[in-house]
Amino acid sequence: MSILSKLKDFLFRQEKVSVGGGEKAIQKQKATGKLTARERIDSLLDPGTFFEFDLFVKHAGKDFGMENKDLPADGVITGTGMIIGHPVCIFAQDFTVAGGSLGLAHARKITKIMDHSVKMGIPLIGINDSGGARIQEGVNSLAGYGEIFYRNTLASGVIPQISVILGPCAGGAVYSPALTDFVFVVDQISKMFITGPEVIKTVLGEEISMEDLGGARIQSEITGNAHFFAKDEYECFDQIRKLLSYIPWNNSKKADPYTPKKPKQDYVIEKIIPSNPTLPYDIRDIIYSIVDDSDFFEVQQYWAANIVIGFARLNGQSIGIIGNQPAVLAGVLDVDSSNKAARFIRFCNAFNIPLLTLVDLPGYLPGVDQEHAGVIRHGAKVLYSYSEATVLKMTVILRKAYGGGYIAMCSRHLGADFVYAWPTAEIAVMGPEGAANIIFKNEISTAADPNAMRQQKVKEYTEKFANPYVAAANGYIDAVINPEETRRILIHTLNLSAAKKESRPAKKHGIPPF
Amino acid sequence: MIELKPNQLVIDDTVYETKLTRKFRFRKKYEAPNPKHLNAFIPGVISDIYVKPGQHVKEGDKILILEAMKMKNTVTSEITGKVKEIKVTSGKMVTKNQLLIEFE
Numbered sequence: 229m230s231i232l233s234k235l236k237d238f239l240f241r242q243e244k245v246s247v248g249g250g251e252k253a254i255q256k257q258k259a260t261g262k263l264t265a266r267e268r269i270d271s272l273l274d275p276g277t278f279f280e281f282d283l284f285v286k287h288a289g290k291d292f293g294m295e296n297k298d299l300p301a302d303g304v305i306t307g308t309g310m311i312i313g314h315p316v317c318i319f320a321q322d323f324t325v326a327g328g329s330l331g332l333a334h335a336r337k338i339t340k341i342m343d344h345s346v347k348m349g350i351p352l353i354g355i356n357d358s359g360g361a362r363i364q365e366g367v368n369s370l371a372g373y374g375e376i377f378y379r380n381t382l383a384s385g386v387i388p389q390i391s392v393i394l395g396p397c398a399g400g401a402v403y404s405p406a407l408t409d410f411v412f413v414v415d416q417i418s419k420m421f422i423t424g425p426e427v428i429k430t431v432l433g434e435e436i437s438m439e440d441l442g443g444a445r446i447q448s449e450i451t452g453n454a455h456f457f458a459k460d461e462y463e464c465f466d467q468i469r470k471l472l473s474y475i476p477w478n479n480s481k482k483a484d485p486y487t488p489k490k491p492k493q494d495y496v497i498e499k500i501i502p503s504n505p506t507l508p509y510d511i512r513d514i515i516y517s518i519v520d521d522s523d524f525f526e527v528q529q530y531w532a533a534n535i536v537i538g539f540a541r542l543n544g545q546s547i548g549i550i551g552n553q554p555a556v557l558a559g560v561l562d563v564d565s566s567n568k569a570a571r572f573i574r575f576c577n578a579f580n581i582p583l584l585t586l587v588d589l590p591g592y593l594p595g596v597d598q599e600h601a602g603v604i605r606h607g608a609k610v611l612y613s614y615s616e617a618t619v620l621k622m623t624v625i626l627r628k629a630y631g632g633g634y635i636a637m638c639s640r641h642l643g644a645d646f647v648y649a650w651p652t653a654e655i656a657v658m659g660p661e662g663a664a665n666i667i668f669k670n671e672i673s674t675a676a677d678p679n680a681m682r683q684q685k686v687k688e689y690t691e692k693f694a695n696p697y698v699a700a701a702n703g704y705i706d707a708v709i710n711p712e713e714t715r716r717i718l719i720h721t722l723n724l725s726a727a728k729k730e731s732r733p734a735k736k737h738g739i740p741p742f
Numbered sequence: 743m744i745e746l747k748p749n750q751l752v753i754d755d756t757v758y759e760t761k762l763t764r765k766f767r768f769r770k771k772y773e774a775p776n777p778k779h780l781n782a783f784i785p786g787v788i789s790d791i792y793v794k795p796g797q798h799v800k801e802g803d804k805i806l807i808l809e810a811m812k813m814k815n816t817v818t819s820e821i822t823g824k825v826k827e828i829k830v831t832s833g834k835m836v837t838k839n840q841l842l843i844e845f846e
Contacts, residue, residue: 431785431810432785432786433837434785434837450765506756506759508758508759533763534763554760555760555761556761556762557751557760557762557763557766558751558753558758559760560751564765590754590758593753593766594753595769597769597770600772630753630754631754659753659754660756661754661755662754663754
């Protein structure tokens with residue numbers, strides 16, 4: 229064969245495999261409102277940067293007639309490309325080829341690209357759209373999943389791992405996303421569950437739709453499995469690019485600095501915070517008043533809304549923010565909010581993103597359901613994550629910091645580097661009402677007018693302890709600051725901490741209260 | 743107990759104005775277990791019932807078979823007493839915690 233005909237042959241082969249499952253299957257994919265795997269990759273990456281690997285891989289099925297079937301690229305497209313000018317590794321399952329089912333060769337393509345991403349120290353993005361295990365390949369299919377989970381775990385904390393659920397992701401397949409750092413879902417398109425509606429109906433007699441069992445909204449609001457919710461695939465890709473702008477490419481780097489921008493003028497702290505500590509406000513308004521361009525990229529926005537987590541920039545530098553949300557459940561810590569905060573803290577610490585904690589909470593949520601759900605163990609995760617973190621830890625106490633909540637929210641005692649308090653801060657063992665009722669129990673019950681006595685004692689306690697000055701007198705906070713100066717002081721703190729070094733005793737790994 | 747409005751939460755005797763989440767509003771209220779009630783410990787199908795109303799049973803006596811996840815689970819009595827009412831029939835599918843048998 230001449231060189232020219234070899235080239236022609238190559239182009240013919242490439243063309244043949246690149247169409248995936250063929251025109252009919254592609255039409256079917258589009259009819260469900262989904263993009264094809266290749267369209268997804270092209271929409272997500274910087275234009276024209278995708279470079280494909282393993283296009284000619286053949287599937288490994290040898291039974292049930294599979295040996296005679298041709299599965300283009302074995303139902304998964306893998307390769308590298310660029311996002312905002314940085315390299316990434318990517319794979320996208322192709323539902324048009326055997327329903328995106330995972331066989332051995334399909335899995336090996338994924339594990340190969342995972343190995344590249346770890347060795348080269350670049351993020352991994354996985355687009356999931358698959359009917360699940362390729363049953364015809366039996367245990368080889370299970371082996372494939374296992375090899376992916378193993379690599380997800382080894383890569384955890386080394387490179388950022390992003391999972392995008394753009395179709396079904398069921399059974400064993402869900403565990404790869406669960407092991408990665410961020411899970412993106414799209415309304416009406418994403419479906420995640422261990423056992424589907426049919427099995428649930430047969431075994432348990434419970435009837436539920438796929439959407440209500442494990443759709444995008446459920447994963448975003450109820451389970452907390454998903455971190456970002458989008459209304460369509462294009463919005464989802466925008467979210468992924470935005471996320472990557474806040475995080476470094478691997479654990480030995482820092483996130484790229486951006487041009488500093490002032491917050492918008494619309495947010496004035498004194499107008500946001502009610503002076504009465506029992507009244508709510510939206511903690512995000514405070515965040516907007518502090519961070520660059522008032523731009524806060526919230527993570528898990530719809531789940532455990534009593535705590536707010538997300539990324540922002542201070543003077544162009546990426547930070548992770550954890551803030552109690554007084555507008556929801558008074559900002560208490562509970563099982564879900566503890567899990568939400570703890571995992572985020574660990575992500576930021578692993579990837580050298582400084583932490584800013586904004587404190588305004590009355591404590592932990594009381595209740596039998598909370599205790600029986602193990603709030604002790606889950607709440608401990610917050611303590612563990614903060615204590616373990618060696619990245620810069622800045623804390624600002626805005627209003628209430630009561631009891632266990634005060635300790636948990638990155639207090640000096642858990643190793644916070646800098647703790648500031650606004651003059652409105654109340655750092656105390658509990659709220660004045662509760663404290664007065666306990667400390668002055670006898671005086672109140674024996675008084676001629678118990679109610680009047682209670683009011684008087686609450687007032688006394690409030691005046692004496694509901695302020696930042698008792699904690700300041702003990703050196704537990706470094707400075708009481710003017711709220712309007714918060715941004716300036718935090719930027720100063722970031723600048724002075726640029727070379728912060730802190731080490732921990734050598735160990736194989738800690739044993740966090742999972 | 744303090745009477746609360748729909749957007750209030752009490753922590754340490756202080757009433758906070760705040761939005762309550764769906765999960766919090768619909769949380770399962772705790773009920774102390776009733777020793778005279780036998781509830782399904784797992785969802786499944788009742789495949790056999792060994793007792794009749796009015797029958798005396800001893801602790802450990804076989805009461806019924808609750809088939810779930812392809813396992814035939816023998817459910818035994820946790821108390822010594824008399825069967826008051828049987829709330830299910832053989833072959834019926836039951837949900838978790840569903841009342842199956844009431845003792846006197």
